[in-house]
Amino acid sequence: MxxxxxxxxxxxxxxxxxxxxxxxxxxxxLLPFVFLVVxxxxxxxxMSAGLALLGSRxxxxxxxxxxxxxxxxxxxxxxxxxxxxxxxxxxxxRGGKAALILHAFPMFLPPFLLALGWFYLFGRSGLxxxxxxxxxxxxxxxxxxxxxxxxxxxxVTSLVALALQGVDPSLVEAAxxxxxPGRVATRILLPFAWPAAALxxxxxxxxxxxxxxxxxxxxxxxxxxxxFARLGAVQYAPxxxxxxxxxxxxVSVALLFLxxxxxxxxxxxxxxxxxxxxxxxxxxxWRPLGTIIAxxxxxxxxxPFVGLAWRASTGFAxxxxxxxxxxxxxxxxxxxxxxxxxxxxxxxxxxxxxxxxGAKALDALTVLAFVTPAAVLGVGLIAVWNRPATQPIYGxxxxxxxGFVARYGVLPTRTFALAVARASPHFEExxxxxxxxxxxxxxxxxxxxxxxxxxxxxxxxxxxCLRDLETTILFYPxxxxxxxxxxxxxxxxxxxxxxxxxGLVHALxxxxxxxxxxxxxxxxxxx
Amino acid sequence: MTTPISVDRVAFRRGAQxxxxxxxxxxxxAEVVAILGPSGSGKSTLLRxxxxxxxxxxxxVRLDGGVVSADGRILRPPEERGLAVVFQDLxxxxxxxxxxxLDFGLAAKHVPADDRNERISRVLQxxxxxxxxxxxxxxxxxxxxxxxxxxxxxxxxxxxxxxDEPLSNLDVPLKRELLxxxxxxxxxxRMTSVYVTHDLREATRVADRVxxxxxxxxxxxxxxxxxxxxPATEFVRALREDMG
Numbered sequence: 001m002x003x004x005x006x007x008x009x010x011x012x013x014x015x016x017x018x019x020x021x022x023x024x025x026x027x028x029x030l031l032p033f034v035f036l037v038v039x040x041x042x043x044x045x046x047m048s049a050g051l052a053l054l055g056s057r058x059x060x061x062x063x064x065x066x067x068x069x070x071x072x073x074x075x076x077x078x079x080x081x082x083x084x085x086x087x088x089x090x091x092x093x094r095g096g097k098a099a100l101i102l103h104a105f106p107m108f109l110p111p112f113l114l115a116l117g118w119f120y121l122f123g124r125s126g127l128x129x130x131x132x133x134x135x136x137x138x139x140x141x142x143x144x145x146x147x148x149x150x151x152x153x154x155x156v157t158s159l160v161a162l163a164l165q166g167v168d169p170s171l172v173e174a175a176x177x178x179x180x181p182g183r184v185a186t187r188i189l190l191p192f193a194w195p196a197a198a199l200x201x202x203x204x205x206x207x208x209x210x211x212x213x214x215x216x217x218x219x220x221x222x223x224x225x226x227x228f229a230r231l232g233a234v235q236y237a238p239x240x241x242x243x244x245x246x247x248x249x250x251v252s253v254a255l256l257f258l259x260x261x262x263x264x265x266x267x268x269x270x271x272x273x274x275x276x277x278x279x280x281x282x283x284x285x286w287r288p289l290g291t292i293i294a295x296x297x298x299x300x301x302x303x304p305f306v307g308l309a310w311r312a313s314t315g316f317a318x319x320x321x322x323x324x325x326x327x328x329x330x331x332x333x334x335x336x337x338x339x340x341x342x343x344x345x346x347x348x349x350x351x352x353x354x355x356x357x358g359a360k361a362l363d364a365l366t367v368l369a370f371v372t373p374a375a376v377l378g379v380g381l382i383a384v385w386n387r388p389a390t391q392p393i394y395g396x397x398x399x400x401x402x403g404f405v406a407r408y409g410v411l412p413t414r415t416f417a418l419a420v421a422r423a424s425p426h427f428e429e430x431x432x433x434x435x436x437x438x439x440x441x442x443x444x445x446x447x448x449x450x451x452x453x454x455x456x457x458x459x460x461x462x463x464x465c466l467r468d469l470e471t472t473i474l475f476y477p478x479x480x481x482x483x484x485x486x487x488x489x490x491x492x493x494x495x496x497x498x499x500x501x502x503g504l505v506h507a508l509x510x511x512x513x514x515x516x517x518x519x520x521x522x523x524x525x526x527x
Numbered sequence: 528m529t530t531p532i533s534v535d536r537v538a539f540r541r542g543a544q545x546x547x548x549x550x551x552x553x554x555x556x557a558e559v560v561a562i563l564g565p566s567g568s569g570k571s572t573l574l575r576x577x578x579x580x581x582x583x584x585x586x587x588v589r590l591d592g593g594v595v596s597a598d599g600r601i602l603r604p605p606e607e608r609g610l611a612v613v614f615q616d617l618x619x620x621x622x623x624x625x626x627x628x629l630d631f632g633l634a635a636k637h638v639p640a641d642d643r644n645e646r647i648s649r650v651l652q653x654x655x656x657x658x659x660x661x662x663x664x665x666x667x668x669x670x671x672x673x674x675x676x677x678x679x680x681x682x683x684x685x686x687x688x689x690x691d692e693p694l695s696n697l698d699v700p701l702k703r704e705l706l707x708x709x710x711x712x713x714x715x716x717r718m719t720s721v722y723v724t725h726d727l728r729e730a731t732r733v734a735d736r737v738x739x740x741x742x743x744x745x746x747x748x749x750x751x752x753x754x755x756x757x758p759a760t761e762f763v764r765a766l767r768e769d770m771g
Contacts, residue, residue, distance in 0.1 A: 426614040426616055431632075433606075433611060435606050440635055449620065449621070451622075
C-alpha cells in the first residue's frame with residue numbers, strides 16, 4: 001500500500017511541482033487581476049463613480065496620449081535600436097562588444113535616474129542649461145518621450161544584437177559569396193532581426209506605458225500617474241483607481257495577444273540561440289564611419305551620467321545623512337524575490353521548453369503580468385493583501401517580494417527556458433530511462449547542467465527588481481522605502497547633490513551586480 | 528514464452544504527418560534487431576515510443592508481455608521500464624565524472640553502494656576504461672566517450688538496450704573498433720537490443736535480424752542475407768548495390 005502510494009507520488013512529482021509553482025504564480029500574479037474585477041462588482045457605488053469618471057473626456061484624453069507616447073517611444077527605439085544592434089552585433093566596428101555593454105547598462109536602471117541626469121545637464125541650473133529653452137523642451141511631452149526612448153532603446157539594440165549573433169554563420173557566408181556586405185545585412189540579417197525588433201518594440205511599449213518616474217519628474221500628465229494619484233493621500237479614491245485600470249488591462253491583453261502571435265513561438269530564436277561561431281560582416285572603407293556611428297549611438301544613452309556625476313560631486317559628503325536604509329530595502333527584497341523567481345523559473349522554464357501541459361498558460365500569465373502597467377498590478381495587489389489578516393505580509397518587505405514575483409516572472413523563466421531548449425533533450429531523457437524521477441533529475445541533472453543559466457536568470461531578476469519603482473511605490477511599507485522610491489521622493493524636496501549622489505549609488509549597486517555576474521560568466525576551461 | 532519487446536500496430540502522427548503507420552515488431556530474448564531506414568523514416572521515433580518518451584497515437588507496446596503504452600497513453604513511464612539507451616549524441620552528463628555518469632542510474636534504482644562500485648568497476652574494465660573513472664567527459668577522447676555511453680547503459684543490467692545511431696559520427700577505424708566491441712558485448716551478455724542505423728554494414732555486423740523502416744512503415748524484415756537475396760524496395764536494393 002505504502003509502496004504503491006510512493007510510486008504514484010513519484011509518477012506525479014512533475015505535475016505536483018508544476019502545479020505548486022503554478023499556484024504561487026496564480027496567487028502572486030493572477031489573483032490581483034481577479035480581485036480588481038471582483039472588488040468592482042462588489043462595490044457598485046464606487047464602480048458607478050469610476051464609470052462616470054470614464055464617461056468623461058479627460059481620462060480618455062490622458063489615456064490615449066499615454067498610449068500614443070508609448071507608441072512613439074517604441075517606434076523611436078526600433079528606428080535607433082535595429083541599425084545599432086546590426087552594427088554592434090554583426091559588423092567589425094571597433095570595440096563593438098564594449099560599446100554594446102556600455103549602451104545596454106542604462107536598461108537596468110530606473111529611467112527616471114536618466115531623466116534626473118538630463119535635468120542636471122539641461123535644466124535651468126544645469127551644466128549646459130541657461131537659456132531655459134532646453135529646460136522647457138525637457139519638461140514637455142516631447143522631452144519625456146525622448147528620455148524614455150533613450151532609456152529603452154538598449155532593449156531593442158540588445159535583443160537585435162543577440163538574435164543576429166545566433167544566426168547560423170553558414171547562412172551569412174553563403175550570402176557573402178554572392179553579395180556585398182550591405183546587401184547581406186539588409187536581405188539576410190535584417191529578416192532574422194525583425195522578430196527580435198518586434199519583441200523589443202512590445203517590451204518597450206509596455207515599459208513606457210508603465211513608466212511612472214519619468215512623467216512624474218518631468219511634470220507630464222500620464223495615465224499611470226493618474227491611477228497612482230488616486231492611491232495617494234491627497235486624492236484618495238481607490239474605486240476610481242480600479243476603474244481607471246480597466247482600459248489599461250485591455251491594452252495588456254492586446255499586448256499579450258500580439259506577443260503570442262508575433263514572437264511567442266519564436267522567442268527562443270530571438271533571445272539568442274547563440275552559435276559557437278559568429279560571422280562578422282566587414283565594413284571595409286566604411287569601418288571608421290561605422291565605428292563612430294556605433295559608439296555615438298552607444299554612448300548617447302550614457303550622457304545622463306555626466307549630469308548625475310557633475311551634480312553629485314558635492315553631494316557624497318552628506319550621503320550618510322540621507323541614504324537611510326534605502327539600499328538595504330532595495331537589495332534584500334530584490335535578492336529574495338530573485339531567488340524565488342529563479343526557483344520558479346527552473347520548474348516553469350523547463351516545462352515551457354519541453355512543452356509540458358499547462359506550461360503555456362503559466363507562460364502567458366507571466367507575460368501578461370509583465371506587459372500590464374505596474375499600476376494595475378499594484379492596485380490589484382493592494383486589493384488582495386491590504387486587509388487585517390494579512391498585515392504581517394502587507395506591512396512588511398514581504399509585500400514587495402510578492403510584487404516582484406508577480407511582475408518579473410517572465411524574465412528568469414524565459415531565460416531558463418532558453419537554456420533548456422538549447423540543450424539536448426537526451427540529457428534528461430537518459431536520466432529518466434535510467435530510472436530517475438522528476439525531482440532527482442531536476443536536482444542532479446537539470447540544475448547542475450544549467451548552473452550558468454540559473455545565475456543569469458537570478459541576475460536578470462535581481463537587477464529588474466532593483467530598478468523597480470512603479471510597482472513598489474504603490475504599496476511599500478512605511479519606513480521601508482526602497483532606494484528608487486527614496487530618490488524620487490527626495491527629488492521633490494531634498495538637496496539636488498544628494499539626490500544625484502543617491503542615483504549614482506543606485507547605478508553602482510547595479511553595476512557591481514552586473515560585474516560580479518560577468519566574472520561568474522567568464523568562459524571556463526574544460527576540466 | 529513472452530517476448531521482451533513487442534510493438535503492435537503502432538501509429539504516431541506529428542501534426543498532419545504520419546511518422547509511424549501500423550508498425551509491428553517483436554524482439555526475442557537475447558536477439559539484436561537493427562531498425563534500418565533512411566533519414567526521416569521514423570526510426571528514432573519508434574525507439575522513443577518503446578522507451579516511453581512519447582506515447583503512440585494508436586497501437587500497443589509490450590515489455591515482457593505487459594502493456595506499457597496503449598492508444599495515446601503511457602501506462603508505464605520510462606523510469607519504470609527497465610530499459611537503457613545510448614543516444615546518437617551520447618548525452619553524457621558533463622558535470623559528472625565517468626563514475627558519476629555510471630553511478631547515477633544505479634543510485635536512482637537504490638542499488639547498495641558496494642554493489643554499485645563492483646558493477647561500475649566490472650563494466651569499466653569490460654569497455655577498457657579502467658583507471659578513467661574520475662575523468663569528466665570533456666577530458667575524454669571521442670572513442671572513450673562512446674565507451675562511457677555504452678558502459679552507462681550496460682551497468683544498469685537492463686532488460687533491453689536501445690541504441691539510436693550510436694556510431695554515426697565516427698571515423699571508419701573507430702567505428703570498426705567500437706562495432707566489434709558492441710557486437711562482442713551484446714552477444715556475450717545475451718542482451719536483447721534494438722540498434723537503429725541507416726548503415727547496412729553496421730546492421731550486418733551487430734544484428735541477428737533487420738527490420739527496414741521506410742516512411743513510417745516496415746517494408747521488409749529478416750536476416751541480412753534474406754534482405755540482400757530478395758530486396759523488397761528500392762531502398763534495400765540501393766543498400767545492396769552499395770554493399771557491392
